[in-house]
Structures are given as structure tokens and as C-alpha cells.
Amino acid sequence: MKAVLGLEDGEFVVGEGFGVEGSCSGELVFSTQMTGYMEALTDPSYAGQLLMFTFPLVGNYGVDHDNFQSPGVCALGCITREVCTHPTTLPSLPDFFEENNLFGITGVDTRRLTVKTREHGTMRAALIVGSDDGEEAVRMARAAPDVAETDLIPQVSCDEPFRIPGRGKRIAVMDLGIKKNIVISLARRGADLYLFPHDATPAEIGACEPEALFITNGPGDPQRATGAINAVKHYLGELPVFGICMGNQVAALALGAETYKMKFGHRGSNQPVRHMNGQIYITTQNHGFAVDAGTLPEGCRVAYENVNDGSLEGFCDEDLNLFCVQFHPEAHGGPHDTERPIFDLMYRRIV
């Protein structure tokens, strides 16, 4: 089956399709992770994006549902150099894509397209499976809305509040598209979790009598997370506030700081961050927006920065008991270096 990937700059690449015939368009992003392709594809923060892997072989250990970070694939499409059709025991990625009506393309020089994305900045793209009409793919790419104009959070947030009971501290979680392993990391510490939809009001959140507020990861522009920004504004200083990834950005916005769109973002399981004490950690990341550290108000302290580009990777405010990170300490996929220090620190801060 033919497939074609079109870019907004007019280039198109013809390859071999997998999954089902059809098309999608959105932002083309690359991940440098070497494993963890199912964790990434099912990460709700990839909603609205076509996910391209720089690692040349994807799917070589099949599809294991234990790795899923949400019930299904959230990325719009999957772009690979080579996809494995015969993993040893588990179902193959192409078979899974076919059964679940998903779009994939293989035979693409993803490293070249990654270099191009790094030079040009993130582009809109369209993937058509079942066709090699490159001109049409380019047209679709150019017609795709900008990610900052798309309401992605409601697509992946829970519809109704729900509880994941634990014997420990009560944490209200604003679900902007939470990854399963964040739930696991919090539950492992005994947390009694109350999850709320993205538009829950402070009063609705308050009904569970939380001892802390946690803002999750999520897709798209953090400025669209207005419910979460309001919740942080409301509870800041009253409850400890924690955030991961979009949660970090939301907390900064609630404090009056600014976020910006990065040229091509950080996505992968090999992103080095430096704690301000000098220690380097290798982290999992998936973000295209960042907090402008220079706009953080007085009282906030930068806790982590990215080793590659110096961008903000975490900050805290001791007086307000606020602590957030831009990277993903829950990993999955990726190294577990920061799971214990970050989640232990967050949990210990709940008094």
C-alpha cells in the first residue's frame, strides 16, 4: 500500500503505508527515543501531532498493552524509516495499526526530515495512506490549523471526575491528558487521587478536600489550559501545587510568567537536564512549548535547566510550596533517574 507524507514547505515523501487507508494532518514532530514507541504513541500529549521516530527501526518488540500510557494511540500518525512486521511473540505494530484504524508510513528517511525540522522549525504535515498524491498531501498540510489554535485538551481529558483510592495524601489531579505512569508513580507513594476534567472549577476541585493540587501533562498550547490555570491561581499558597510538563507551563502562566513555542521542541528519552546543584540527569521529554525563565516572578527559583539549549526544565517557589518539572520523571519509556527524587520530593512536600 502506498503512502505519502506532505509538508507545508512543499516537499513530499512517498513511502509504504501501514494501518488503514485514510489521511490525517497536524504538526510533524520527531522523537529521538530508541525504544518506547508504544508509550509515545499512546501519550495523550501527542494528540494533534504526527510522530516521527529518528531511530531507524520501530516495532521490533511488538505491541504490549502494558506499555500503553492511555487506552489507545493518541498521535495522529506514525512515521518510520523501517517498521518491523515480524516481532517474536507480540502482535506487530502494522497489524495493531490495521486493527485500530491508524495511519502509518515507513520507508521515510526520518533522520533527514529531522535535520530539516531542526533547521526550519516544526512544520505542519499531512499523511495520506493509500495514495502517492504528494500535491494533495502538501495542500492538506498547508490547510491544517496551527496547533496553538486547536482545542486538543478536551479530546484527552477525562469527562467526569473519578477517584483512584489510596491510603495516603489526598491529591486533586487536573487531568489534561494524564500518562498512566504518572498515576502509577503517585499511587506507588500511597496517594489518594481525585482526577478532574480540564474544565473543573475550583469549587468542584475543593469538594474532595485536597491536600495538594497536581497538574498533568497535556497536548497543545498551555495557554489553552484555562481551567487548570484558574485552579492554580485559586489554590496557590493554600495548597502545595505540583506539575509535570504542561503542568509546569500552566503553573508558570498562573504566576504571570510567559510560555513560548520552541523551534522544534524536546522529544525523546535521552534529554539531559542539569539540576542547579550541578547533577545531570537523563530524562524523557515530550514538549514543544517552554516557560520563559526570565519572566518568572520574584520568589521562583529555577531548579533544572536543559543541558542542550539552557531552557527551563523545572522551578519551585518555597514560600508557595510549588514545585514543577518540564521533563517526565515517570519516564515510560525512558530512564528512571528522576522517578524517585522528583515524586518523593513532591509527596514529602504535602504536609
Ligand SMILES: NC(=O)CC[C@H](N)C(=O)O
Ligand atoms: N507533555 C506535555 O505535557 C506537553 C505540553 C505541551 N503540549 C507542549 O508541547 O509543550
